Amino acid sequence: MAVSSRIEDYMETIFALEISGKEATVTDLANTLGVAKATVVAAVRRLVAASMVTHERYGALRLTGAGRERALHIYRRHEHLTFLFQDILGFERERAMAMACAMEHEMDEKSEARILGFVDYLVRARRDGREWIQDLLSVMGDERKLPRPLSMIPKGEKGVVSRVTADGPLRMRLFEMGFVPGTVVVRTGEAPLGDPLTVDVRGAEVALRRIEAASVWICASPE
Amino acid sequence: MGYTVALTGNPNTGKTSLFNALTGSNQHVGNWPGVTVERKEGRFRMGDGEVKVVDLPGIYSLGAASLDEEIAADFLLRSRPDLAIVVADGSNLERSLYLAVQMLETGTPLVLALNMMDAAAEKGITIDVEKLSALLGIPVVPTVARRKEGIEDLKKRVLDELKNRTAPLNSFALPYGERLGPLFDEMEAFLTTKPELIPGLPARTAAVKFTEGDSVVLAAAESAGLLPALESILSGSGAAVESALGYDLQTAVIERRWGFVSGVTAEAVTRDLSLKTRLSLSDRIDRVVTSRTLGLPLFFLVTWAIFRLTYALGDPLVEIFGGLFESLGERSAGFLAAAGLSDVMVSFIQDGLIGGVGSVVVFFPHIFILFAFIAVLEDSGYMARGAFVMDRVMHLMGLHGKSFIPMLMGFGCNVPSMMATRILERPRDRMITLLILPFMSCSARLPVFVLFSGAFFGPHAGTAVFSLYILGIVVAVGAAKILGSTLFKGESSQLVMELPPYHIPSAGMVFRHAWERGFLFLQKAGTFILLSVVAVWALASLPWGVEYGSEESLVGSIGKVLAPLFQPAGFGFWQAAVALFFGFLAKEVVVGTFGALLGAGEAGLAAALPTLFTPLSAYAFLVMTLLYVPCVAAVAAFKRETGSWKWTFFMIAYTTLVGYGGAVLVYQGGRLLGLG
Numbered sequence: 001m002a003v004s005s006r007i008e009d010y011m012e013t014i015f016a017l018e019i020s021g022k023e024a025t026v027t028d029l030a031n032t033l034g035v036a037k038a039t040v041v042a043a044v045r046r047l048v049a050a051s052m053v054t055h056e057r058y059g060a061l062r063l064t065g066a067g068r069e070r071a072l073h074i075y076r077r078h079e080h081l082t083f084l085f086q087d088i089l090g091f092e093r094e095r096a097m098a099m100a101c102a103m104e105h106e107m108d109e110k111s112e113a114r115i116l117g118f119v120d121y122l123v124r125a126r127r128d129g130r131e132w133i134q135d136l137l138s139v140m141g142d143e144r145k146l147p148r149p150l151s152m153i154p155k156g157e158k159g160v161v162s163r164v165t166a167d168g169p170l171r172m173r174l175f176e177m178g179f180v181p182g183t184v185v186v187r188t189g190e191a192p193l194g195d196p197l198t199v200d201v202r203g204a205e206v207a208l209r210r211i212e213a214a215s216v217w218i219c220a221s222p223e
Numbered sequence: 224m225g226y227t228v229a230l231t232g233n234p235n236t237g238k239t240s241l242f243n244a245l246t247g248s249n250q251h252v253g254n255w256p257g258v259t260v261e262r263k264e265g266r267f268r269m270g271d272g273e274v275k276v277v278d279l280p281g282i283y284s285l286g287a288a289s290l291d292e293e294i295a296a297d298f299l300l301r302s303r304p305d306l307a308i309v310v311a312d313g314s315n316l317e318r319s320l321y322l323a324v325q326m327l328e329t330g331t332p333l334v335l336a337l338n339m340m341d342a343a344a345e346k347g348i349t350i351d352v353e354k355l356s357a358l359l360g361i362p363v364v365p366t367v368a369r370r371k372e373g374i375e376d377l378k379k380r381v382l383d384e385l386k387n388r389t390a391p392l393n394s395f396a397l398p399y400g401e402r403l404g405p406l407f408d409e410m411e412a413f414l415t416t417k418p419e420l421i422p423g424l425p426a427r428t429a430a431v432k433f434t435e436g437d438s439v440v441l442a443a444a445e446s447a448g449l450l451p452a453l454e455s456i457l458s459g460s461g462a463a464v465e466s467a468l469g470y471d472l473q474t475a476v477i478e479r480r481w482g483f484v485s486g487v488t489a490e491a492v493t494r495d496l497s498l499k500t501r502l503s504l505s506d507r508i509d510r511v512v513t514s515r516t517l518g519l520p521l522f523f524l525v526t527w528a529i530f531r532l533t534y535a536l537g538d539p540l541v542e543i544f545g546g547l548f549e550s551l552g553e554r555s556a557g558f559l560a561a562a563g564l565s566d567v568m569v570s571f572i573q574d575g576l577i578g579g580v581g582s583v584v585v586f587f588p589h590i591f592i593l594f595a596f597i598a599v600l601e602d603s604g605y606m607a608r609g610a611f612v613m614d615r616v617m618h619l620m621g622l623h624g625k626s627f628i629p630m631l632m633g634f635g636c637n638v639p640s641m642m643a644t645r646i647l648e649r650p651r652d653r654m655i656t657l658l659i660l661p662f663m664s665c666s667a668r669l670p671v672f673v674l675f676s677g678a679f680f681g682p683h684a685g686t687a688v689f690s691l692y693i694l695g696i697v698v699a700v701g702a703a704k705i706l707g708s709t710l711f712k713g714e715s716s717q718l719v720m721e722l723p724p725y726h727i728p729s730a731g732m733v734f735r736h737a738w739e740r741g742f743l744f745l746q747k748a749g750t751f752i753l754l755s756v757v758a759v760w761a762l763a764s765l766p767w768g769v770e771y772g773s774e775e776s777l778v779g780s781i782g783k784v785l786a787p788l789f790q791p792a793g794f795g796f797w798q799a800a801v802a803l804f805f806g807f808l809a810k811e812v813v814v815g816t817f818g819a820l821l822g823a824g825e826a827g828l829a830a831a832l833p834t835l836f837t838p839l840s841a842y843a844f845l846v847m848t849l850l851y852v853p854c855v856a857a858v859a860a861f862k863r864e865t866g867s868w869k870w871t872f873f874m875i876a877y878t879t880l881v882g883y884g885g886a887v888l889v890y891q892g893g894r895l896l897g898l899g
Contacts, residue, residue: 163470163474164474169717170717170719171473172284172286173283173717173719174719175284175286175473175474175477176283176284176286176321177283177719177721178317178318178321178481180474180477180478180481181470181474181478182478182482183481189509189513191513191518191611191612191614191615192513192514192515192516192518192519192612193519193612193615193616194615195614195615195618196611196614196615196718198513198611198722202315202317202318203315203317203318204315204318204721204722204723205509205721205722206719206720206721206722207607207611207614207718207719207720207721207722208718208719208720209614209618209718212717212718212719
């Protein structure tokens with residue numbers, strides 16, 4: 001049963017009207033989705049053919065049982081994603097809706113269940129006034145608290161290693177020099193030509209090239 | 224029975240000073256089997272105990288990445304010395320303890336030498352030696368190796384430990400936590416049912432090292448056929464641990480070990496914060512030495528000064544040595560002739576043997592002086608800064624910051640410059656630098672340039688000479704680029720290095736280092752050079768009775784065979800081929816050879832040369848002289864540094880091809896431009 005993502009938008013809109021106690025018409029759909037009536041008619045014809053919708057001539061559109069089941073999924077995804085983007089991650093409503101619209105069609109049952117669970121958990125944590133969620137929200141709200149490559153830390157700044165993404169001998173070398181998660185480092189200086197740079201790590205001054213420093217990720221230090 | 228004790232520790236912890244203090248002059252320098260990394264051994268006695276001390280290359284951990292580290296790790300893990308002395312920097316204990324803890328895990332009996340305690344005191348650092356000893360379960364001895372303090376105590380503790388160990392073996396178990404612990408239990412349980420992966424290595428440590436991806440243990444597991452079983456444990460139980468911890472197992476193991484080290488450090492070390500002036504003397508020096516404005520000029524000044532001083536101080540000595548051997552040759556020739564020896568024998572002894580030995584010995588002053596300077600640079604901590612400051616430029620050529628020093632030295636003489644590549648730790652950086660060094664125009668090529676330029680280019684002679692120096696640099700840079708992206712592709716150059724605090728180098732260390740280098744050169748390269756000189760002498764003198772190096776000699780015949788080859792380069796006559804052949808002995812010999820072959824003294828050569836060369840073919844000949852195979856001493860040094868005949872022959876072939884190609888290009892290009 002081929003129902004394209006655009007077609008899913010029609011079902012979602014009919015469902016939204018339905019749960020607010022209204023009957024959907026071709027005109028309502030055209031207005032809500034911002035498309036021509038003829039386009040709606042063509043889409044409805046395909047939905048009817050797929051047994052998702054029944055259509056009385058010049059009358060209301062109704063979801064079939066299967067159609068309603070499916071529309072519920074899409075609707076719920078949309079609502080949760082909008083909620084995630086808007087209320088938790090702090091995007092504006094327009095932006096949150098647009099991102100939710102783009103994402104909802106890409107999700108399968110499994111990813112939906114996980115994201116729903118995640119959002120629910122966050123909502124409950126916030127309701128219960130957990131401390132960590134405040135911390136999480138403040139970290140997300142502050143660009144400087146996100147991990148950045150060591151090469152992008154301003155001179156004189158202090159930070160904590162969060163991970164090392166290099167591999168092979170370089171990874172080993174960085175580890176044995178003490179760049180492991182949790183280590184406090186200070187970016188101290190640089191060579192006259194701007195590369196390599198120097199870092200204070202575990203009591204020693206270590207020089208490394210920018211390209212090598214780019215594989216050490218640093219978070220702002222807790223103080 | 225004698226004991227074998229390994230001396231290990233991080234770089235810049237005063238390990239070499241400690242080795243010298245322990246063994247005095249009772250040392251022997253050799254090579255590790257199969258590789259060119261030096262193996263230093265010494266001995267000390269105390270009472271009836273005799274101890275052999277093996278000085279290992281400085282390492283930060285047992286996870287080997289470079290050749291030096293591999294040797295050290297291999298010796299510690301596989302050869303299992305009776306005991307290992309871990310040298311720690313008392314002024315930065317945490318960093319040194321990482322290796323010490325890894326060593327503890329191997330189950331090797333240990334003594335920790337807490338060195339540089341004077342520097343620690345200056346920084347306001349107090350270490351509770353008793354507590355540290357109790358926490359680690361090994362004897363800890365404070366030392367100041369440079370002032371020979373604590374050495375007797377260290378020897379005593381080492382012998383005590385060897386004779387009657389106080390701590391039970393393999394008693395140390397690093398607490399890896401509740402997540403990693405059960406995983407290691409499982410692997411340990413599996414490994415104890417099998418023969419030991421590495422003899423003497425505790426099964427649990429083998430499990431830990433396997434998990435962190437240690438190459439020695441991985442290889443051992445593979446050859447024991449246990450790789451699939453161990454990997455399936457890791458992908459099963461290990462995966463669960465990974466997801467619980469939030470990072471990969473390797474990171475987890477190393478993070479836990481560092482965590483343990485930090486904990487021990489925090490308990491044993493107290494720091495007087497009132498003395499903690501953040502701007503130590505070292506930092507203040509660095510403000511100037513690596514500053515944006517002064518960093519590079521200062522580095523150029525330092526290297527230029529070393530370059531000048533090496534040759535300014537060395538040249539008079541070289542002249543004295545040279546003169547000495549020449550007069551020795553003449554005197555013995557006179558003496559031997561008077562004693563009734565045949566001309567051939569006299570010539571063999573004078574030109575072959577004495578001349579050969581002389582051509583080896585003349586390099587000694589330069590090598591000695593250069594390595595004294597290099598020792599000063601390294602010991603003071605400036606070498607690391609030099610590499611740091613120059614790295615950007617050298618990295619553009621695919622090289623390491625430190626490559627600059629040998630390249631600059633190359634302008635003086637390729638031989639010490641090749642030996643100077645030892646400052647490069649990574650084999651790749653070292654090999655590329657060695658391969659491009661022959662293109663740096665050494666001072667022996669200058670007389671050839673000056674003679675030809677004077678004869679052919681009149682007022683433009685200076686420009687011609689300068690252009691050759693530039694050409695050498697351009698070819699070297701190009702060769703570095705090409706080699707880096709072809710033969711050495713995939714091996715990335717890497718610069719993650721500690722900038723150690725500055726300190727005043729000790730005169731004894733500097734002298735010892737310089738002497739060792741010079742002596743090693745005489746010993747290893749000398750034989751090769753001597754043999755080559757004798758071989759060339761034979762070619763020039765045979766068949767018996769011909770004039771030395773004349774048209775009728777073997778070398779003359781070879782020259783005549785080779786001459787047509789040089790036709791495209793504009794100098795297809797046998798004299799040029801013979802001159803180039805003798806140039807292999809030493810490039811300045813090219814001048815003397817022409818003098819002899821053209822029957823003109825060196826003074827009359829400028830007038831005689833135009834009978835053979837045109838200005839264009841003369842320049843092509845100079846290009847050939849600049850780029851073709853370096854002299855026999857440089858080839859010997861190359862062989863000694865790479866330890867590989869394969870690479871030595873490659874170097875000879877490719878430099879000669881580049882030289883020939885360059886000469887042909889110049890001659891044919893010039894003719895096309897109507898310069899012929």
